Amino acid sequence: MKKSVYHRWRVLFVTVALLIFFWGCGQESDISTRQTDEAVIISTENYSVEIQKEGFRYGFKQADGSEIAKPHPVSGLQISRSGEQLSNIESTKFIGNSKDQVSLLVTNTEGLEAVVTMWTLPNAVKLQVEPKEEGSYNIAARTRGLSPSYGLGDHAAFGGGERDRGVRASTDLTGIEMDPMRGYRMISNFVVFPKQGFAEVNIEPGDKIVRLNEQENVQGSRNVHSMPAMYYFIGLPKEIYQSFLDVRNKEGYPVYKPKYEWFGVGWEAFGALAWNTNSETVTQNIKEYLDLGFPLEWMVVGSGFWPRARDEMDEHGTPYNAETDSEEAKKLLATTSFGMWDEQLYPNPKEMIDNFHSLGLKFTIGLRTGFIPGGPFTNEGLENDYYIKDEAGEPKLFSVGFPESEVYIVDAENPDAVNWYVNLCQKWEDYGVDGYKEDLFGYPQTLPDDFVNPINEALMDKGVYVMGRNNYLGSPVDIHRYNDFNYNQPQDRGPINGLAYAYSGFPYVYPDIVGGTGLATGRFGDEPKEKLRIYLMRYAQYAALNPSMSFGYGPWNFDQETTQISLEAAMLHDRLQPYIYSNAVKAYESGFPHPMTPLPLAYPDDENVHGLADTTRRSYQWLIGESLLATPLYGDDYATAKTRDVYLPEGRWIEYNSGQVHEGPATLEDYPLPIGKDPLFVGGKGIVVEDIEGSLKARIYPITDQAEDIFYGPDGKSESRITIASPDWENLTVIDQSTGKEIAGSWNRHAYEFNLNLGHDYVID
Incomplete structure (x- = not known):
């Protein structure tokens, strides 16, 4: 991957910081290294790593000698030149060691040599692989397989990939193989094995290799000069996530403290109104929610606020038709028409936004990093080389999901481009806009996975509110948004998606708009109204126990019961907002996913918790903090199911609504969860x-x-x-x-x- 000057300086800065970091960590660790003819053994007070020289086969053990991860039986490393098949390591030579690192020379079966350096931290090992010759390489690191495993961000939710809308059958990743792993939205190749007290991540924004099966546990990189930052983490889950947090911050993928309002109840215009947004419709829809008592704190106008050609609009204000629209209309179509509102649909945007502020709402809009040729600010970016370039060094046009015309994409590795973009955002903020729903989608997977990270970091540094859609490894946003989650998709994807986010270090989960984005647009067709209203109610009760939730399509469009159940779900979330946000701050401080804690992380030694979250049992459960247990009834059977098998871990648990007491561990078989009952227990610290x-x-x-x-x-x-x-x-x-x-x-x-x-x-x- 071609790197900018900015990127090289950033890498240098991070490298220096890491050297200081590792030196400091090494000061606190009691580390010893010894070698025999067959092996190199590294020991700390918390764990040991034993490297068999033949094949560079390495494994991890607890300090008491118990096995954590066994060595791969053939070769712990594989290296090849790009375009060639991965080749096993044949031999290993000891080079030397210092207080907290060991260096070795490995040679593969084809004669390629590489220097392997291992740093030891109190609860982690960093592995770096540097081929001796210049060139482009494929590199993979592996142990014997472990199970169960969890993580992988958005990738964990899709069984056959996004395009065929498949959904994985479980949060357990065993059997997943991705080569390359690249490109959708909230991306993380962090994998945790809580039963073994083990986790790993190969920090690589380009093509990654992931194989998780009974035979091998592999992470790797393709088409790289080196593998600079492969990490293994050892310890209890809280120790692992604290170390993972430290690594993310030190390696240039920081985690930010989120803002309180995002953890309240929100509203999104596209879910409510589709393209039919203007000052009147937005204001009226918000008023209907507030008049009914919905405790809204934030809102997103994600579509249709930019200028449009009057003769190109239909009666709903739909702004774009690829076949008939004029070139002028297409030039203005996007969210990158900074500070430009449609004067007829939004005649006085500042007055409108001030009104929403007076009602206690944070006002945000949709925002993308793609610029349409001929758009109002596009040429300024071209003149200053602010866009991603092709191999010939020319600004490259990309086809994306929206708009339909091709776009230039801001080069986030260029700090001047990032500053330019953030300064353009100020044109929105001058009207009172509080923040943004970052929303570029449908982009090619040839882009580096972190192509938006620096922009979101800059916006968060500025203090604006950011809902994230795209990201690699870090958390430079306030809430982590699912990709559109709709009625016409597998409904098991949602709970699996959210739990995968939490495992991956993305715990500020926002499960998209209650009711999705199709009720207002009519994309769901002539589905039975009864099923749609049950869908809305069950979705609301599920979303209420997520860290953030929002509404779109008005529940009053169904009946009084739908409205009342939706309101009760909103009020529950509103009551819990201070508690949820407090746990979000704890996640920022500790790395542990307190706002949404999958049970295997809280109870790693309890065999019963590892098989709950699958599409057969559908016991999608999690802890909120250390005192609440969420047990929502959701999944593909939402329209017919009335009960769930609910598992209560060790300890006393009190039903949130009734006060009935249960003693765990116990499974409440066919536990009744009718619509209207809060699916929530109190336990833990109480x-x-x-x-x-x-x-x-x-x-x-x-x-x-x-x-x-x-x-x-x-x-x-x-x-x-x-x-x-x-x-x-x-x-x-x-x-x-x-x-x-x-x-x-x-x-x-x-x-x-x-x-x-x-x-x-x-x-x-």
């Missing part, structure tokens, strides 16, 4: 903070006698520590540690509830 009528309420459930939790406020900084210290549940006392005074509380909805003063600490005894 500490939840809710927003009740505008006030923060700490809610303490009689789950355990010893627990402590930290609650982060909406500013992401203020915190309160809540401690349960062997209380008398019949006669509870709450002491405000910050004042030393006892404060009043009462039992409400199966929990002891008191007002939480943000920044104060509390002890319950």
Whole structure:
């Protein structure tokens, strides 16, 4: 892959930072290296790595000698020149070692030589492979196969690939093989094996190799000069994710602290109105939601706000027809007409946005990095070499999903291009736009997977609100959006997609618009209305337990029950928003996916949790923080199913609605989950903070006698520590540690509830 000057400087900066980082980590680790005629053994206080010189076959063990990942039986590395079949390593020679690294020379069966360097961290090993000769190579690193495995971002949700709309049968990745792995949306090749206390990622924005089966566990790169950053992580899940977070930040794929409002209830214009958006329709639709009591906090106008040719529009304001539209209309069609609104459809955008602000909503719009030839700002980009180039060094035109005309795409490896683009965004922000739904799609998979990352990072650095669609490995956005999730697609994809995001280090999950994008457009055809309304209600109850949720098509278009169930789902999410966001801040601090924790990460030694999330059982469950268990009824059987087998891990669990108590581990067979019942249990620490009528309420459930939790406020900084210290549940006392005074509380909805003063600490005894 051709790299810009910016990229090389960025790599140099990151390399220096990593050297400092690894040196510092090495200072804290007790590392020893020894070699025999047959092997090199690296030992730390947490794990050991043994490399058999024949074949460079390496494996990992716990400090007590128990096996984590066994060596591949033939060769731990494979190397070839690009275009040739991968060749096994034949021999290994020890070069030398220092305090925290070991260097070896390997030779494959064709005589190619490469230097392998391994760095040791407290809970990770970094593997670097540098062929000795210049050129382009294919490189793969492998151990013996492990199972089960989880992760892989969006790739994990699709069985046969996006184009045939297949869906994988399980969150377990065993059997998946991708060569190359490249290109859709929220991309991560991080894979975690929680039963073994093991994880891995080969940091490579280009063509990757992934094979996960019973025989081998492979990650690799194609058409590269080297494999600079293959990481293995060892430890408990929380240790693994903390180390993964550190690595992402150090390797140039940072994780950002998200903003509070995105974790509330939102609204998207395309789901509500399709192309028929203008000041009047948008304002009226929002008003209908607010009048019904929906607690909206953010909104997206993702279509139709840009200028259009008047004679090219139909009665709905549809802006584009590829066969009949004038060239002038096509030039303006896009979200890159910065600061330009259709003057008839949006005659006073600032007044409109100010009105939404007065109602407490954050106003965001759709945004893409593709520029149409002849568009209002396109030539400026051409004149300054701000677009991705072809092999001849000329600006390249790409076919994408929208618009239909070809586009130039901003070269995010060029810092001047990134600054130019972000400065253009200011034209929107001058009207009061708060942020963006980043939305380029249908792009060719020849682009590097991180081609949008630097732009989203720059926008987040600026403080604007960003919903992400495209990304590699990092988290430079506030919420992670599914690709369009619609009625006419496999409904099991949604839960599997969300859990895969969480495993992959993308825990700020947004499961797309309740009802999808087809109800307003009519793309679902003449489907039975009864099934569509059940779809909307079940989707709302599923989305309510995700970190973020939004509405589009008005539930009032069905009946009163649909409206009421949708409203109740929105109100549940709204009550839980402070608790969900607090756990999002914890994810930012620790890397662990607290807002949506798949059960295998919370209970890795419990054999029962590893087979829940599949298309047969459909026990799509996760923890929200360490006190709530989400058990939504969703999947392809949403229209007919009334029950689920719900698994409760070890400990006491209380039904959120009824207060009924259960003791785990236990499976509640055919547990009733009728429409209208919140699919939620309280357990774990039993500490939840809710927003009740505008006030923060700490809610303490009689789950355990010893627990402590930290609650982060909406500013992401203020915190309160809540401690349960062997209380008398019949006669509870709450002491405000910050004042030393006892404060009043009462039992409400199966929990002891008191007002939480943000920044104060509390002890319950």
